[in-house]
Amino acid sequence: MTTTLLMDTIGQYLDRLRLPKAKEILLEVKQLAETQSIGYLDFLERLLSEEVASKEQRRIEFSLKLSGLPYTRTLDDFDFKAAPELDQRQIRSLFDLSFLRDNMNVLFLGPPGLGKTHLAVSLAVKACHEGHSIYFTEMDSLIAKLKSDAAENRPRRGRSYNKSALVVIDEVGYTPLDRHECNLFFRFIKSRYEKGSTIITSNKSFSDWAELAHDPVIITAVLDRLLHHSIVINVKGNSYRLKGKSLKSKEVVQTI
Ligand code: ADP
Numbered sequence: 001m002t003t004t005l006l007m008d009t010i011g012q013y014l015d016r017l018r019l020p021k022a023k024e025i026l027l028e029v030k031q032l033a034e035t036q037s038i039g040y041l042d043f044l045e046r047l048l049s050e051e052v053a054s055k056e057q058r059r060i061e062f063s064l065k066l067s068g069l070p071y072t073r074t075l076d077d078f079d080f081k082a083a084p085e086l087d088q089r090q091i092r093s094l095f096d097l098s099f100l101r102d103n104m105n106v107l108f109l110g111p112p113g114l115g116k117t118h119l120a121v122s123l124a125v126k127a128c129h130e131g132h133s134i135y136f137t138e139m140d141s142l143i144a145k146l147k148s149d150a151a152e153n154r155p156r157r158g159r160s161y162n163k164s165a166l167v168v169i170d171e172v173g174y175t176p177l178d179r180h181e182c183n184l185f186f187r188f189i190k191s192r193y194e195k196g197s198t199i200i201t202s203n204k205s206f207s208d209w210a211e212l213a214h215d216p217v218i219i220t221a222v223l224d225r226l227l228h229h230s231i232v233i234n235v236k237g238n239s240y241r242l243k244g245k246s247l248k249s250k251e252v253v254q255t256i
């Protein structure tokens with residue numbers, strides 16, 4: 001076979017095998033191999049490593065898009081100087097993701113504007129990069145989903161908000177829960193117990209959770225499951241959103 005014919009045939013094979021990046025760079029890598037006398041194995045390695053990197057990049061982009069994350073922020077975007085009350089070492093150590101491998105939960109508790117959601121999002125982004133499945137939801141949307149699934153008698157198992165290795169539930173404690181909602185939330189937390197990790201952010205303390213719920217006994221059972229294997233981070237300080245602004249300003253207060 002002539003070189004041109006061979007290149008065409010290889011291009012068709014790469015198409016059929018769905019290796020678009022390898023096809024895209026085939027000619028370039030072949031020419032490089034010729035000019036730099038690169039061996040067969042190195043040639044193949046270069047072709048495949050670029051294909052793998054490109055597929056991995058696509059997986060990450062796709063997963064982040066489907067994850068429900070409100071934005072993608074990382075720990076690098078987090079300014080520890082603006083959060084002097086946080087234990088920087090403890091926060092940084094979360095990013096080794098050992099909590100995820102141990103199916104532990106992380107709870108960020110504290111007033112608004114202190115970076116709880118930012119940190120939870122950053123952990124989810126890191127987990128996604130490391131190949132874990134992630135799902136982000138606000139508490140209100142989670143409850144709405146659990147209710148509609150329960151009403152239609154759909155199994156929760158296999159649904160992405162349940163099966164993901166890491167589920168972030170943002171803003172727990174804003175809306176009171178009635179008895180049915182408490183029950184659904186308990187079943188959800190129970191189904192993930194020791195099977196996956198859940199990150200929760202809340203502006204309420206645990207005692208306030210019980211007050212917000214119609215059924216404090218169930219909420220105690222929820223906390224029992226959540227806290228058994230967990231890391232609780234109490235976030236204190238001044239709102240980052242209000243940094244450099246005077247709290248006396250009416251305008252600022254209205255934007256909180
Ligand atoms: P919370 O969830 O505690 O209410 P957020 O995570 O939503 O707070 O933070 C509010 C805004 O301030 C976000 O845009 C977030 O990225 C930013 N922010 C908060 N704390 C920090 C910080 N220490 N460094 C950088 N950005 C921060």
Ligand code: MG
Nearest residue numbers: 116117171201
């Ligand atoms: Mg938040």
